[in-house]
Amino acid sequence: MIAIIDYDAGNIKSVEKAIIHLGEEAIVTRDRDIILSSDKVILPGVGCFKDAMDKIREYKLENVIYDVVDSKKPFLGICLGLQLLYKTSEESIGATGLGILDGEILRIPDVEGLKVPQIGWNSLDIKPGATLFKGIENNSYVYFVHSYYLKSKNIDEVAASTTYSTTIHASVEKDNVFACQFHPEKSSAVGLKILQNFIEL
Numbered sequence: 636m637i638a639i640i641d642y643d644a645g646n647i648k649s650v651e652k653a654i655i656h657l658g659e660e661a662i663v664t665r666d667r668d669i670i671l672s673s674d675k676v677i678l679p680g681v682g683c684f685k686d687a688m689d690k691i692r693e694y695k696l697e698n699v700i701y702d703v704v705d706s707k708k709p710f711l712g713i714c715l716g717l718q719l720l721y722k723t724s725e726e727s728i729g730a731t732g733l734g735i736l737d738g739e740i741l742r743i744p745d746v747e748g749l750k751v752p753q754i755g756w757n758s759l760d761i762k763p764g765a766t767l768f769k770g771i772e773n774n775s776y777v778y779f780v781h782s783y784y785l786k787s788k789n790i791d792e793v794a795a796s797t798t799y800s801t802t803i804h805a806s807v808e809k810d811n812v813f814a815c816q817f818h819p820e821k822s823s824a825v826g827l828k829i830l831q832n833f834i835e836l
Contacts, residue, residue, distance in 0.1 A: 636660045637834070638673035640700070642690040644680030644715060646818070653820035657827060659834050665694045675833065676703045679820075680715035681780065684740065685727035687715055697733065704735055704812055709836040712814035717807070718783060720814055726783050736809060738787040746800040752782040757797045757817075759805055765794035767806060767813055769832050777805075777815075777822040777829075785816060 637654055639647055641663045654661040654677075662669060670676055678700065680687055691697050703710055712720050719732050724740035732740075743751045756776045761768045784803040787793050794813075795806040806815045813833060819826035 636662060636673045637675045637677060638670045639663045639677045639679060640670065640696060641665045642680070642687065642694055642696055644682050644687055644690070646679050646681045646714065646820075649818075650677060650679045650713065650820045653827065653830055654834070657831055657834060665696055667695075667699050670699050671702060671706070673708075675709040675711070675836065676700075677711045677713065677833075678716035678719065679713040680719070682715055683726060684715070684718055684724040684732065684783075685730035687719055688727075688730055688732055691719070691733075700733060701735075707811045709833065710812050711833050712812075713820070714781065714816060714818055717785060717814035717816050720812065721785070724783060735812060736787070736792065736807060736814075737789055738785055738804070738807075740783050741786055742783055743781070743803075744800045749800050751800075753779050753799045755779065757799055759795040759797055759817075761795045762793065765806070766808055766836070767794060767815070767829050767832050771825055771828055775825045777817040777819065777825055779805075779817045781816060 720735045722734035758774045787804045792807045794808045797805045819829040
């Protein structure tokens, strides 16, 4: 069973549908016991960094997430769920994220001819041997919707990158923690393969 953490962020239903489509049981919940007893956990989300962290704390989910990570249970952050794994974001100066991984969440720089937010498909430069991308060809396309991006402090944790105005660390992996800035649940066959790889961990 995969627990999908419910903190009132958008896009939760589409993640649930994708997991069920792949034949796996999924439950959308904020119940501590259910989350900690699940096989794997997903933190999805779209929205504002500060608002999301406020909700996570309101629902007393912060320590639940830390406990999941400490238990070595496979954990996947998607879109805003990736950004929340870091301590700060330029979107919400003064707000404090989870601080599980080390890096910066920065606004995509303005460049003539490129719109912010980035909305659409972009190709990935995939690190050889990256766990989430097993069986996926380099330069495969995935779907992004974001105005802020990750610059990881630890390049060894970067599983895939893309370029949109700047170099964007599009996916990271560290121990049992995985995260994607893009939306695998909206990325057609490539995205479903990424989710399947997560399910099979």
